[in-house]
Amino acid sequence: MKFLRKILDETGKFVKKTPALKRLYPVFEATDEFFFGTDKTTILPHVMDGMDIKRYMSFVIIALVPATIAGVYFYGLRVLAVIAVSYAFGGLVEVTFSVCRRKPLYEGFLVTGLIFPLILPPGIPLWMVAIGVVFGTLFGKEVFGGTGRNIFNPALVGRVFISLAFPEFFTTMWQKPFWGGLGGLIKFAPDAVTSATPLVNFKSAHFLTGYSSLLFGSAPGSIGETFRIGILLGGIFLIIVKIVDWRIPLSFLASVFILSFFGNIFYPNEFAPPLFQLLSGGLLFGAFFMATDPVTAPLTFSGRWIYGSLLGILTVLFRGLTGFVEGVMFAILLMNAVAPFIDNLIIDIRFKKISSSA
Amino acid sequence: MKVKTFSGGYKLKRFQGQPQDKIIECDLPSEVSIPMSQGFGSELLPSVKVGDKVSRGQIIACDDNKTSSPIHSSVSGIVTAIEKKNYFKRELTMVTIKTGADDGCLKLEGATVRWDKLPNKKIEELLYKSGVSSLDREGIPTSFKTSIIGPEAVEDLIIHGVGSEAYNTSLDILLAGRNLYNFIEGIKILMKIMPKAKVHLAFNKEKKKILERIKKLTTKFTNFSIYPVVPKYPQGYDEVLVPTLLGKRFPYGYSAANIGIVVLNIQAVLKVFEAVGQGKPLIERIVSLCGPSFKENIHIKVRVGTSLEHLLKDRLKDGPCRIILNSLFTGANLNNLSLPVNRTYSQIIAIPESSQRHFLAFARAGMHTDSFSRTFLSAATTTKKIPNTNMRGDERPCIQCGYCSEVCPVAIMPTLIDRYIKLGINENLLRYGIFNCIECNLCTYVCPSKVLLGQHLKAAKIKLIEIGCDQSLCIVPRFDFKEFDEYKGVKKLR
Numbered sequence: 001m002k003f004l005r006k007i008l009d010e011t012g013k014f015v016k017k018t019p020a021l022k023r024l025y026p027v028f029e030a031t032d033e034f035f036f037g038t039d040k041t042t043i044l045p046h047v048m049d050g051m052d053i054k055r056y057m058s059f060v061i062i063a064l065v066p067a068t069i070a071g072v073y074f075y076g077l078r079v080l081a082v083i084a085v086s087y088a089f090g091g092l093v094e095v096t097f098s099v100c101r102r103k104p105l106y107e108g109f110l111v112t113g114l115i116f117p118l119i120l121p122p123g124i125p126l127w128m129v130a131i132g133v134v135f136g137t138l139f140g141k142e143v144f145g146g147t148g149r150n151i152f153n154p155a156l157v158g159r160v161f162i163s164l165a166f167p168e169f170f171t172t173m174w175q176k177p178f179w180g181g182l183g184g185l186i187k188f189a190p191d192a193v194t195s196a197t198p199l200v201n202f203k204s205a206h207f208l209t210g211y212s213s214l215l216f217g218s219a220p221g222s223i224g225e226t227f228r229i230g231i232l233l234g235g236i237f238l239i240i241v242k243i244v245d246w247r248i249p250l251s252f253l254a255s256v257f258i259l260s261f262f263g264n265i266f267y268p269n270e271f272a273p274p275l276f277q278l279l280s281g282g283l284l285f286g287a288f289f290m291a292t293d294p295v296t297a298p299l300t301f302s303g304r305w306i307y308g309s310l311l312g313i314l315t316v317l318f319r320g321l322t323g324f325v326e327g328v329m330f331a332i333l334l335m336n337a338v339a340p341f342i343d344n345l346i347i348d349i350r351f352k353k354i355s356s357s358a
Numbered sequence: 359m360k361v362k363t364f365s366g367g368y369k370l371k372r373f374q375g376q377p378q379d380k381i382i383e384c385d386l387p388s389e390v391s392i393p394m395s396q397g398f399g400s401e402l403l404p405s406v407k408v409g410d411k412v413s414r415g416q417i418i419a420c421d422d423n424k425t426s427s428p429i430h431s432s433v434s435g436i437v438t439a440i441e442k443k444n445y446f447k448r449e450l451t452m453v454t455i456k457t458g459a460d461d462g463c464l465k466l467e468g469a470t471v472r473w474d475k476l477p478n479k480k481i482e483e484l485l486y487k488s489g490v491s492s493l494d495r496e497g498i499p500t501s502f503k504t505s506i507i508g509p510e511a512v513e514d515l516i517i518h519g520v521g522s523e524a525y526n527t528s529l530d531i532l533l534a535g536r537n538l539y540n541f542i543e544g545i546k547i548l549m550k551i552m553p554k555a556k557v558h559l560a561f562n563k564e565k566k567k568i569l570e571r572i573k574k575l576t577t578k579f580t581n582f583s584i585y586p587v588v589p590k591y592p593q594g595y596d597e598v599l600v601p602t603l604l605g606k607r608f609p610y611g612y613s614a615a616n617i618g619i620v621v622l623n624i625q626a627v628l629k630v631f632e633a634v635g636q637g638k639p640l641i642e643r644i645v646s647l648c649g650p651s652f653k654e655n656i657h658i659k660v661r662v663g664t665s666l667e668h669l670l671k672d673r674l675k676d677g678p679c680r681i682i683l684n685s686l687f688t689g690a691n692l693n694n695l696s697l698p699v700n701r702t703y704s705q706i707i708a709i710p711e712s713s714q715r716h717f718l719a720f721a722r723a724g725m726h727t728d729s730f731s732r733t734f735l736s737a738a739t740t741t742k743k744i745p746n747t748n749m750r751g752d753e754r755p756c757i758q759c760g761y762c763s764e765v766c767p768v769a770i771m772p773t774l775i776d777r778y779i780k781l782g783i784n785e786n787l788l789r790y791g792i793f794n795c796i797e798c799n800l801c802t803y804v805c806p807s808k809v810l811l812g813q814h815l816k817a818a819k820i821k822l823i824e825i826g827c828d829q830s831l832c833i834v835p836r837f838d839f840k841e842f843d844e845y846k847g848v849k850k851l852r
Contacts, residue, residue, distance in 0.1 A: 037719025052751025148755030
């Protein structure tokens with residue numbers, strides 16, 4: 001510990017002295033703060049809550065651990081390479097912007113860098129991961145002013161970009177997961193055997209994949225979205241520790257359930273049954289980890305109820321009535337754009353205008 | 359008895375260094391310096407001169423024409439100096455008295471245990487003469503000018519022992535033994551002088567024993583009700599108590615007295631009885647010493663005017679610490695230990711000053727860390743939390759987690775207002791209720807981005823008032839204010 005402190009002190013001095021490295025000081029500062037916390041003291045109130053953004057973000061990552069491990073198990077060690085590429089290139093964009101802006105480096109990217117690979121198809125080429133994450137951080141976050149100001153979820157922006165730019169990969173990259181034994185933990189990548197995802201199966205052949213294979217992840221899907229028990233556990237964990245607002249996942253999942261229940265009764269060819277809807281595709285992952293991103297979700301609590309229910313309605317409609325079988329991604333992006341409007345509406349109703357003539 | 363509470367707020371977990379149920383008397387200091395304004399009331403001119411001999415309990419400042427209550431000498435001795443000193447950002451006259459031989463305490467004339475035989479006028483005079491009428495935020499109304507309203511205008515009287523702060527004076531100590539009966543007598547006295555008032559007693563719901571005893575003793579009272587309340591911070595604030603108990607709107611920024619409500623704490627009611635029943639002038643306070651930086655967390659009976667140095671010497675642990683008056687969230691720093699104790703002190707808190715950096719501070723298990731979120735182990739255990747003055751994180755941009763709106767006791771959205779403050783001072787701030795803010799600082803406490811919301815809001819309020827923004831504009835039309843013109847210099851209403 002003392003040794004590390006010494007190294008950091010020396011590096012800090014060196015970075016500050018060297019003119020060529022001076023601009024990189026925020027990077028050093030972030031590293032220093034990461035390891036040693038802060039030495040600032042309070043003014044008022046005299047004590048502070050122990051929680052900070054670093055802990056906030058680390059808990060989201062902890063909640064993602066089961067899904068990530070399952071991803072490696074199903075799709076081989078190559079998944080680790082995908083995650084590494086995502087962190088490396090996304091981090092590069094983040095550092096570049098913080099250096100150019102001369103602003104401190106923030107922690108928000110830690111979560112984006114892990115969520116992004118988890119929503120990609122397992123067979124994705126590494127260069128495409130790099131393109132996606134760079135595009136996502138750049139146009140999803142940095143152009144709006146960085147952490148805390150983005151309108152769209154950066155990971156989703158990246159994923160939508162590559163899925164529209166290279167659509168062929170998103171129809172053929174769904175490899176069959178390893179199942180049984182040590183699975184992908186001792187293999188690099190699954191065989192080139194691909195199959196259709198459960199949602200595609202329903203759309204084209206009205207074939208319903210079994211619920212247990214959906215829950216445990218033996219049906220194909222994105223890297224991190226198939227092990228649904230892990231996602232449920234992670235999401236409930238986040239709700240218990242109060243990092244995720246329970247209103248959004250609850251209203252999202254409930255409205256999906258209700259709408260698909262009635263849709264399935266009246267138009268069974270378009271709308272899959274409710275339980276299948278809940279357990280297929282990226283719905284659970286999206287509801288617990290992406291729709292709840294506090295920056296892009298509404299701030300008001302009543303706004304969050306509206307946001308969640310509209311998300312559910314949009315998802316079911318996208319899945320049932322359009323060619324895009326995976327509706328969650330578009331639903332969340334659309335609702336991200338609407339979220340500030342919902343907030344304004346709620347705030348307008350809640351705080352009456354003061355008439356200046358009084 | 360239905361448990362009452364409010365939406366928002368945060369129940370603070372137990373911090374280390376709660377005062378124990380033990381009370382001692384502070385030894386007499388060699389000199390006391392008595393500020394000429396204590397509690398509610400304007401500053402008075404001393405009626406003694408340097409060199410005068412004064413006795414314990416003698417009135418040394420009194421002005422019947424000002425909104426004020428008299429001030430007494432707390433020791434017998436000789437006045438050695440009368441000088442201006444800086445006391446909590448105010449220039450105040452202080453009378454310094456050198457302690458001499460004690461010749462007993464002067465009793466107030468006419469005080470008797472059979473106070474119910476006394477006319478109201480006499481009781482009010484006793485309250486005024488004893489200085490008790492200056493206690494609490496807006497004083498106790500008497501026919502002397504001690505509060506902004508008269509006793510006959512009081513519609514509701516709230517007495518509270520909520521204990522919602524991080525550190526509270528122990529109710530078991532305050533109401534031990536005979537004190538409980540004195541407390542009930544005190545309530546009776548207040549009921550007598552405020553004939554129209556309905557009395558509401560709000561009590562920490564966790565103190566079931568005392569609650570039961572009070573309930574038994576007050577069965578015959580009319581116009582009296584007891585409410586157990588959840589000790590969520592900031593329940594003890596007037597602004598929160600009034601809506602919780604009475605369901606009335608509060609004129610934020612003004613006082614409860616403006617709508618005919620008087621809010622008193624337990625110690626004030628006890629002092630009422632001591633003044634009327636026993637004739638004791640207000641020269642003593644029970645102060646609790648809280649926080650881990652004290653060697654022993656106890657209650658201490660201390661004379662008004664004793665310097666902090668005398669009170670705290672040998673009681674603090676070594677090492678840097680911050681000494682805070684009354685509240686961990688809003689209390690003033692007591693940097694200057696030569697300042698004296700006055701009537702408003704109830705807790706003195708000392709917590710370690712910590713600018714120390716911790717290795718991987720954000721990843722600690724946190725057995726002793728208090729947090730609004732449940733991300734620390736302490737959420738699942740009952741270990742006592744250790745307070746210190748470290749920021750525990752760096753300032754980051756707001757991520758809109760909504761914690762501040764969730765805890766706000768007055769249902770405003772601090773982060774929304776903060777966003778508009780950054781855009782400049784404008785009338786949107788009024789619209790979003792900046793003047794509703796009661797400065798409890800809870801939003802700042804829970805913020806994971808460590809944005810100093812409380813301070814930003816306070817600064818913006820001051821700026822708004824400076825540019826002539828009239829908060830009465832949004833508050834006054836909805837309320838029937840009592841004796842409003844005299845209050846806070848607001849003379850003309852549009």
